[in-house]
Amino acid sequence: MSIKSIAAKIFAQKIYKKTQLWATNPIVTQKKVLMELIAAAKNTQFGIDHHFETIKNEKDFAKQVPVRDYEALKPYVDQVVKGQENILWKGKPLYFAKTSGTTSGAKYIPLTKESMPFHIEAARNAILHYIHETGNAAFVDGKMIFLQGSPLLEEKNGIKLGRLSGIVANFVPKYLQKNRMPSWETNCIEDWETKVNAIVEETFDKNMTVISGIPSWVQMYFEKIHQKGGKPVGEIFKNFNLFIYGGVNYEPYRAKFENLIGRKVDSIELFPASEGFFAYQDSQKERGMLLLLDSGIFYEFIKSDEFYSENPERYTIGEVELNVNYVLIISTNAGLWGYNIGDTVQFVSLKPYRIIVSGRIKHYISAFGEHVIGKEVESALQEAIRGTNIRINEFTVAPQISPLNGLPYHEWCIEFENEPEDSVTFAEALDDAMRKQNMYYDDLIVGKVLQKVVVTKVVKNGFQDYMKSIGKLGGQNKIPRLSNDRNIVDQLENLPIIK
Structure with missing residues (x-):
């Protein structure tokens, strides 16, 4: 066993214990997060407009801050994009995650110095929980691939912007830099087909142990590896044993993946978005993903079948039920308040709070x-x-x-x-x-x-x-x-x- 894998196990134990502190105190944790968010943003334009100084609890917040989607929050976001300070959050954001909008063209989702670390820590902690539960840490000595967007960033009024995955690529910890693939140059290729072909050439003869990405695009990579090698991916990458994914449900792809790989591999599901990193799979034995209650995000939930009614009830973490379809509403340390991200979730466990993503409220x-x-x-x-x-x-x-x-x-x-x-x-x-x-x-x-x-x-x-x-x-x-x-x-x- 290498020094790096031993260190990973020790670190995994530490993070697991830290997680248990808030996971076993969910209601207290969420109230603390809300009040910290309110205190930090009470002097912003949004905080003044919504009388943050008078908010004492979750009910006050629900009364004073309406649920909004991006289009409704856009007048505030537009001011931030123009370079104005203290609008949705104190100061200016570090980045904008640029995504495709529906009615307003490009969407600019702010990422702040307070919110950015949680995007990195959540992905790391998901892997550490896997190590803690399974004892498998040998993969840290191999190569890891993350299929993602280009890390090259543009700039708008002094604020850098790009795809979330590209922004995150700039924050890969130093201890992973030697293990991480593809190369920076390949990662910067914009055309996806050209990029995947280059990744295949770079990784084909490497000791790949972890592969991560949206299943549909990883499938494309696996197919090209299989075509080049003429045998299952698992024979080409003999030590590949962990697939990390997010964005869509893996189950419809699982049979195809196992056929391409030639064997079963463990998998970890993540629930990241430009607006925040909400959950990750913390157990190979239990269903669902652990909702991250101590990551600078206050959660509210609206029942899907009530969402379009005139004044739907907003539930907090202590009020949710199992197997009910909820629209996820977030307020974050990036300055998104009462924000409808469009995803729907169901709770499959209340001790701890684990969710599955059930769809999109518009889909x-x-x-x-x-x-x-x-x-x-x-x-x-x-x-x-x-x-x-x-x-x-x-x-x-x-x-x-x-x-x-x-x-x-x-x-x-x-x-x-x-x-x-x-x-x-x-x-x-x-x-x-x-x-x-x-x-x-x-x-x-x-x-x-x-x-x-x-x-x-x-x-x-x-x-x-x-x-x-x-x-x-x-x-x-x-x-x-x-x-x-x-x-x-x-x-x-x-x-x-x-x-």
Whole structure:
């Protein structure tokens, strides 16, 4: 055992004990975080406008600070982008994480000197919890790859900006620099296909032990490694035993990954976003990710089915229930207040508080009142392929309200790695699984309002071609699992990728 792996185990024990201090005192921890945030920002423009000096508790905060998304907070953000100080948080932010907006073009998410360290520490602590639980630390001596955006940053009114993953790349600890791949030069390549090809060449003969990234883009890397070597990834990288991912659910990809790798590997799920690092998988034995309650973020939760009502209830950590779909609302030490990031979560444990990401509040299907969410379509697909040789590369679901013939239906556009032997039987299994997941959908099938699902096959690499066509190939970009309109499906059908 190397000195580095011994040191990692000692450090892991220390971090685990530190985590237990706040994880076992969640309500006190969250109230402390809120009051510290209020005290730090009471003299900012936002704090003055919302009378922070009078806020004494969570109820006061909910009364005085409305829930906002980026569009609603934009008047404040615009002032920060212009270089003004003390608007949402004291002083100026260190960085802006630039992301794609919906109605307002580019979004500029502030990262401050207070918030930035938590992005780094959370990813580190996820690995340390894995070491503490499993005792596996040998991987720290090998090479680690992180598929991410370019670390080259622009500047706007004296504040640097770039993709979150690119900004974080500038903060890799010195003790990991020798182990980290790809090279700085390769990481700076903007074109995703060119970048992945360069990464393959750099890493092919290296002792890769940890690989991290969004599953869909890591899959692309694995496929190219497999093509170059002519054998499973696990034979090329004999010591590769840990996959770290975030952004999308890994389960739909798991069978394909294990086939590409040639064996099973451990995995760690992360829940990072430009707005904050919210949770990570702290156990290989327990379901869900540990919600980070002591990381400069105060959390509130609104039930998804109440979110669009006039005055929905905002719940704090001590008031949440298991298996309820909540919209995640955050207030942070980067100056986001009552901020709706758009993600929905469910609690799978309350001791400690562990969550799963169930979807996006804007990504759902309710064309007929069924309100199907991302977690349900992913679970239904997993059920339909369980015990079969079917493997899925990618998929998305949309309603077809006005078919040329017959009743409306849900259309599943699926890119298969291994297609079903009997497509009719597969579609029936998928529909049956969907009916078990969502009782409203089941009622619509029973009531003959909808016909059973229709599966549309997408050609190999079809989704990659689609993402390339809209300028979103690679990086943190990902295909929505479902949508309440046919914008994506119609674009897929306009490309020569539908069988």
